Amino acid sequence: MSTMTASPADWKDKKRYLWLLGVLVMGLPIYGYGLVQWTGLSLFWWLTPIVVYAVIPFLDRLIGEDNENPPDAAMTPLNADRYYRWAVAAAIPVQYATFIWGTWMAITGDLRWFEMLGLFISLGMASGLSINVAHELGHQTSKIERWLAKIALAPVAYGHFYVEHNRGHHVRVATPEDPATSRFGETFYEFLPRSVLGSVASAWELEKTRLAKQGSSVWSLGNDNLQAWGLTVLLYGTMVAWLGWLALPFMLFQGLFGGALLEVVNYLEHYGLKREKKADGSYERCQPHHSWNSNHLATNVLLYHLQRHSDHHAYPTRSFQTLRNFDTLPRLPNGYAGMILLAYVPPLWFRVMNPKVVAHFNGDMTRANIKPSIRDRVLAQYRSATA
């Protein structure tokens, strides 16, 4: 399958209006409620997980991959087109409507337990998707978009992501030092606490160091972590004042679920991949072969091209609509939506992905990022296999 590049003169972005699906998907829990009312079927409280875990992976199989890159001559106008900035920012009001409505419904709706569970998971998933919106905004350089990133992270209580992703993850990606890079042989359930706790600690240290250089305390208002977490305190506080204390555990747990959804995507993105260490102890620059990619169209339009991950790490401020596919990249067999289902079942994940990592390194596993406790065993196994 080759990368297609259209002629620049009459090139049109076929995905232009599809990007609005990233906005619409934020309202899934509310549409589910509409379907419950319309059909009388309680099943639709679960519409969001049904769409994300079943419909999207199915569409990825059905529609398959989209390898098209915009022609070089179209890049500059495409990048400058303000429409694409709006297509991301518009997700935020929908996300807030869903969060406020969902929390209100959970407290006042008199729901049965399986309806409540469906609502809770639905809200958590919308929150998880909102971290992807914040990701796109947080990489932009305009002040307003960077603030919108913090606002998008408030309902999911994941404010440290704003700091850690750009200045931590992008610096240490595909090294054993990065909490958000998963290791060969590491299950998602081992990765999850390591990534969350490691990222929070790292975000705090980064701001402490930055503020110390300016002569400020880490506890000052200039701390981006405190600003972003402060928005969560403000939002949750307002909701509690309105709906009572019962709203608090509901909001916190949906946030945890949202965080776990972001982390399972982190788990996919760099599994087992590692940058070479140079003689002076520093790492080689992040190269395209240090990320797993997918061109599956359905997930890509929902996630603003997040799956064109190599190009993102090579050009972190490149806007989503201009991210490119390259033929030689490490490639996942399905979209992220399908791959997270595998990641939830470690034996299946290892069965599919471990051979891909081994093949990627041509059997030389000394170059892989391996879970330390099994490193010797893995090296011995593949040394004998390649010898």
Next chain:
Amino acid sequence: MGFAMKKWRCLVCDFVYDEAKGVPDEGIKPGTRWEDVPEDWTCPDCGAGKADFQMVEVD
């Protein structure tokens, strides 16, 4: 040198390129002006390109 050395900060990860220091490890000599840094040079920490650097006031 005729005028003051400047610093350029990576907008992605905060790495600072100091014209006075250059990056000798990568063959960019101390005193290399930002405009003389090769166009395909990228941030040593996060890989962002030159376009993602912004001039900062000297501390």
